[in-house]
Amino acid sequence: MAQASGCIFCRIVAGEIPSDMVYQDPEVIAIRDIRPQAPLHVLVLPRTHLVSLAEVDAAQAPLLGRMLLVVKQVAEEAGVTQGGYRVITNIGRDSGQEVPHLHWHVLGGRPLGPLVSRGL
């Protein structure tokens, strides 16, 4: 399992930093965001270190698909499927990606507003 030294998510995966983990399997974990932006705000990420979606290749497509099944399961278990939820991944500077380890934000439990802010 590729790990990056100094990566906070790799350290969470390794158990070096505590987290509020809501799901885990041999490839994927899901943790609560420490600064939640909605009643449900969980991050779904691969145990292996991938910087972002911009760095994946075809060999990782099955992992990407399985991560999204975990997203779906997390939402179901949180009870937001009927009300609705939003799934987001950020890539690089313009997106505001904060941790350079691929992760999906799963947000729900309130109306989430516009897709993105209208402009800056």
Place this chain on the structure above:
Amino acid sequence: MAQASGCIFCRIVAGEIPSDMVYQDPEVIAIRDIRPQAPLHVLVLPRTHLVSLAEVDAAQAPLLGRMLLVVKQVAEEAGVTQGGYRVITNIGRDSGQEVPHLHWHVLGGRPLGPLVSRGL
């Protein structure tokens, strides 16, 4: 290929409604959003009718993975990979999902602001 009568994206897939298509393969298409929220705003969707991520199952995981490779390719071809981009899918009411046919928004070309609006 499962189609839903009255679904605007199924009608685009079928060629019944014009679109500005930037990518297509036997399973997936990518079209420009008609109300772009950023300089790059493309929608990546499966040709087959799936309502949202909440309705997929394990059999569709490979398709989900391949869709994300298309997302990555669309971003690369648009030249936003270095600057960054955001990838979003909405599921149901609280997210504001507008078309009940699974699609990924690919947004880039400007700073995209907060992950979600802070509250309503």
